[in-house]
Amino acid sequence: MRAYFAEIAGRARWSGDRGDWRSEAPDDDSASSGDGEELLTAVAEELAQQVTVALSEVLLDGPVANLHIADPRDRFTQAPVEWWFSRGNRGHRDLRLEQLSRAERSWAQYIIREELFWHRRSSALFMKTGENDMLRPVLTLLDEPEGALHRAAEAHMARSLRRRAADPRKWILAATHSPELLDAPDARITEVAREFRG
Numbered sequence: 257m258r259a260y261f262a263e264i265a266g267r268a269r270w271s272g273d274r275g276d277w278r279s280e281a282p283d284d285d286s287a288s289s290g291d292g293e294e295l296l297t298a299v300a301e302e303l304a305q306q307v308t309v310a311l312s313e314v315l316l317d318g319p320v321a322n323l324h325i326a327d328p329r330d331r332f333t334q335a336p337v338e339w340w341f342s343r344g345n346r347g348h349r350d351l352r353l354e355q356l357s358r359a360e361r362s363w364a365q366y367i368i369r370e371e372l373f374w375h376r377r378s379s380a381l382f383m384k385t386g387e388n389d390m391l392r393p394v395l396t397l398l399d400e401p402e403g404a405l406h407r408a409a410e411a412h413m414a415r416s417l418r419r420r421a422a423d424p425r426k427w428i429l430a431a432t433h434s435p436e437l438l439d440a441p442d443a444r445i446t447e448v449a450r451e452f453r454g
Contacts, residue, residue, distance in 0.1 A: 293328070300325050300337070303375055307339075310367045311360075314416045316409045319343050319351070319360055321368075339368060359404035363413075370396070395427045402434035411436050418442060 300323040311318035319341035326336050340350045341364065356364060373394070401417065402410045414436035421428045421442070430437060437443060 296325055299375075303371055306371045306375065307364070307367050310371060311364060313419070314363050314367065314413050315360060315405075316412045317343070319356060319364070321364070322350070339364070357404065359409070362403065366398070393425050393427050395429060398428065398430040398432075400432055400434075401430055402432060402437070410434055414440065 304321045304323045307321040307323075308318070311321065320343070322340045322342070324338045324340055326334050326338075339353050341353070341356060341360075342350055353361060353364060398417075401413060405413060414434060417428060417430070417437065418440055420426055431448075432438065438445060
């Protein structure tokens with residue numbers, strides 16, 4: 257995540273007299289110049305919204321995500337970007353990633369990586385590098401995605417994974433014991449068993 261924000265910030269330069277980041281003048285006319293801090297803030301807000309939506313699709317009562325960007329003067333002494341979460345219906349107490357429940361933390365880590373990947377893959381920065389392979393599918397490996405979820409949440413998660421797997425760009429391979437996933441009509445099941453030699 258830091259590398260991605262460094263890539264965005266790489267298009268900006270430090271303005272010591274103003275104490276903030278300014279966008280470099282673009283090489284071509286297709287990009288517009290603007291304040292680098294505004295660009296970082298806009299990307300952070302967009303990613304936080306995408307992560308929040310994805311978490312609500314996978315988890316019942318998923319937490320609301322917020323991507324905090326440190327003040328430019330503090331970026332060398334503290335985490336330059338950090339995820340915080342709140343539970344909208346239980347007050348607005350901010351929680352760090354490690355303070356979420358085991359299931360929330362596991363899914364938040366997966367969703368953040370996925371949204372960063374897809375955001376970068378579809379961004380103008382990525383398109384300019386010539387790495388545009390939007391049609392190539394991406395394989396996601398999940399180990400017991402039902403872990404630490406109660407039955408209703410497991411059913412909600414299974415429906416979400418089936419919707420995600422319907423996208424031809426996303427292949428999902430899950431090791432699971434979940435009846436919600438195993439009994440899905442579109443599931444392709446491969447049984448893996450350990451062979452004992454006596």
